[in-house]
Amino acid sequence: MRLKPFEFLNPSSLEDVFELLVRYGNEAKCLAGGTDLLVQMKQRRILPKRLINLLPLSELKGIHKAEDSLRIGALTRHVDLERSAFLEKGWNLLALAATKIGSPQIRHLGTIGGNLCNASPSADTAPPLLVLHATVCLSSLKGNRQIPLEAFLTGPGQTGLREDEILKEVILPKPPEGSLFTYLKLGRRKSMDLALVSVAVLVTINPERKTFEQVRLALGSVAPTPIRARAAEKQLGGNLIGEEAIREAAETAAQECQPMTDLRATAEYRREMVKVLVERAVKQSLGFPIPPTGI
Amino acid sequence: MIYPMKLTVNDELIELEVPAHRTLLEVLRNDLGLKGTKEGCGAGECGACTVLLDDEPVNACLILALQADGKRVTTIEGLSKGSNLHAIQEAFIRHGAIQCGFCTPGMILSAKALLERTPNPTEKEVRRSLVGNFCRCTGYQKIVEAILSLAKRGDG
Ligand SMILES: Cc1cc2nc3c(=O)[nH]c(=O)nc-3n(C[C@H](O)[C@H](O)[C@H](O)COP(=O)(O)OP(=O)(O)OC[C@H]3O[C@@H](n4cnc5c(N)ncnc54)[C@H](O)[C@@H]3O)c2cc1C
Numbered sequence A: 001m002r003l004k005p006f007e008f009l010n011p012s013s014l015e016d017v018f019e020l021l022v023r024y025g026n027e028a029k030c031l032a033g034g035t036d037l038l039v040q041m042k043q044r045r046i047l048p049k050r051l052i053n054l055l056p057l058s059e060l061k062g063i064h065k066a067e068d069s070l071r072i073g074a075l076t077r078h079v080d081l082e083r084s085a086f087l088e089k090g091w092n093l094l095a096l097a098a099t100k101i102g103s104p105q106i107r108h109l110g111t112i113g114g115n116l117c118n119a120s121p122s123a124d125t126a127p128p129l130l131v132l133h134a135t136v137c138l139s140s141l142k143g144n145r146q147i148p149l150e151a152f153l154t155g156p157g158q159t160g161l162r163e164d165e166i167l168k169e170v171i172l173p174k175p176p177e178g179s180l181f182t183y184l185k186l187g188r189r190k191s192m193d194l195a196l197v198s199v200a201v202l203v204t205i206n207p208e209r210k211t212f213e214q215v216r217l218a219l220g221s222v223a224p225t226p227i228r229a230r231a232a233e234k235q236l237g238g239n240l241i242g243e244e245a246i247r248e249a250a251e252t253a254a255q256e257c258q259p260m261t262d263l264r265a266t267a268e269y270r271r272e273m274v275k276v277l278v279e280r281a282v283k284q285s286l287g288f289p290i291p292p293t294g295i
Numbered sequence B: 001m002i003y004p005m006k007l008t009v010n011d012e013l014i015e016l017e018v019p020a021h022r023t024l025l026e027v028l029r030n031d032l033g034l035k036g037t038k039e040g041c042g043a044g045e046c047g048a049c050t051v052l053l054d055d056e057p058v059n060a061c062l063i064l065a066l067q068a069d070g071k072r073v074t075t076i077e078g079l080s081k082g083s084n085l086h087a088i089q090e091a092f093i094r095h096g097a098i099q100c101g102f103c104t105p106g107m108i109l110s111a112k113a114l115l116e117r118t119p120n121p122t123e124k125e126v127r128r129s130l131v132g133n134f135c136r137c138t139g140y141q142k143i144v145e146a147i148l149s150l151a152k153r154g155d156g
């Protein structure tokens, strides 16, 4: 598979990038790891006239810890997430999801910014970031603005990014003390596959009263964007921990998602699997015994 | 438009001029004649094009040559020293881990990247490190055995 010719722009600063975006508008595309963009260009799904190479820009790299938050540069690769010592406690959910992406080769190229800006409903970093209450910092000549990730992801392949903007970084507030969490991804095979359904869960519990406190659930691949399963969350929050309650919430989650039928799976199958995976994910995060699954 | 760039390929510094749409894989195979690196899918799925970029495994079919400007590339041709094969190449031969050989260069470079970070991998770690390298012949078992035979056990 060959690429069609295009012009390669090598900005040396963020200002350069912004100016190029203003000058060329939708004729130019930003290039990060290229694992989505170059495939789409080879398949002739998009044919940008110009690519703006973001890779050398150190302003977009690195994970920085502030007192109560973590700032993750857009160019942070999946392998950097997997290995970062900063991604501890609740934040580790993101590292866990990164290990489930593609192959080592893809994880050495693909970035968190590319994963979010490509805005696939199956993007594996999105459900964990949704339950971690991530915001994204978007940047242009006009300055920075921050919006919740949930508002940024607007549809399949669609985001709140304006033509003159780039995604600069992802900001994570501190997760609640004692967060329990997990990420489950169901594909057609164990690896090298996009999610048919994925579930991220983050909960806190009150051990004395044996109740759930905070419950956050997000689902991938079962709606036009990765989504929070808010009705299921409400059903569990503050209530007694128990198998029956978890099963009922999983059913609610299966009702509130909007899966589609495509070449890879039917809507009915996806809905059924939301039920199975949400139950399993909540139980697993609580340390309940669950059958071995390999996912 | 043609752009100048530099690349250190198997320890040799090379200066060349490429159009923007040329991938690293095309430069290696067509400009430099290093045909050990294979093209299977051209889309990041099969791993036949795996090379090490600054010692990390990547799909050469999904990188523009210009994105590798100034970096170090290791291809399968860079592993042997004269007529002495690399230990991983020897292990693949010894264990019968090669049939048609199309996947082999990529497999060996993925194995090299694994063993450099994790000198004593478990079988699970070996299998996980190869998920991006498809083999349509061997059934993987002998490849896994070949790599495990190189694991540095204990503190020895
Ligand atoms: C074989 C294979 C397997 C894969 N498996 C998975 C998987 O299991 N899970 C998964 O989630 N994904 C998977 N992917 C998809 C892809 O690897 C990821 O989405 C990756 O994170 C994309 O990042 P990138 O840096 O390569 O993005 P690029 O391809 O460089 O960019 C993607 C899009 O985002 C835009 N963009 C990138 N960075 C910015 C920025 N900072 N600001 C504004 N716009 C930007 C680009 O213009 C482009 O439109 C796979 C891809 C391949 C080829």
Ligand code: FES
Binding pocket: B038, B039, B040, B041, B042, B043, B044, B045, B046, B047, B048, B049, B050, B059, B060, B061, B062
């Ligand atoms: S040719 Fe590059 S992954 Fe298949």
Ligand code: FES
Binding pocket: B097, B098, B099, B100, B101, B102, B103, B104, B134, B135, B136, B137, B138
């Ligand atoms: S030996 Fe033929 S593909 Fe692996």
